[in-house]
Amino acid sequence: NAGVTQTPKFRVLKTGQSMTLLCAQDMNHEYMYWYRQDPGMGLRLIHYSVGEGTTAKGEVPDGYNVSRLKKQNFLLGLESAAPSQTSVYFCASSSLWLNTGELFFGEGSRLTVL
């Protein structure tokens, strides 16, 4: 049981390049989330999804797009990367029946934009 898997774990981009982060969960969870964490900061919610085919904006959605075409996958896209998007990105998921806030996190994806 892999839980929540993020790929890639590390990536370096140049300003203006695009990329997609993949989050995959094998727990049949309904809810999925993308957070970013900057040095010395807490986690800030970018986008989230309450089920297949749905997405919603979080606290800091600008510059990011997401898709949830399959229940087990939640993709985070950067269309034109900026240095301000240098961060560690965490994906998380939770069960419909446990939507009281118990999240299972991936190991993180460290993105550097030059």
Next chain:
Amino acid sequence: LAKTTQPISMDSYEGQEVNITCSHNNIATNDYITWYQQFPSQGPRFIIQGYKTKVTNEVASLFIPADRKSSTLSLPRVSLSDTAVYYCLVGNSNSGYALNFGKGTSLLVTP
């Protein structure tokens, strides 16, 4: 949104009990309170969750007063490995299940 407020940092010696308090004045009726622990370069992991009164598991206790406007995570006899950032999270079912973390409390345990 149910905003949370925690102390930015705390220090403790090994073997002491540590209590971290989180304020959540506008918690909704259906919201639970969950605490997470995060080590450097890792994703947060669940510690404990509660709705009211007291909850205890093998690693911590969670105290929630009757008005539920705050909660206290209690770590008994901390060790060096408890050095981490601790987050209080209030589940907000009234805002479309957006789960927003605060800045957390950085706990440093020293010998």
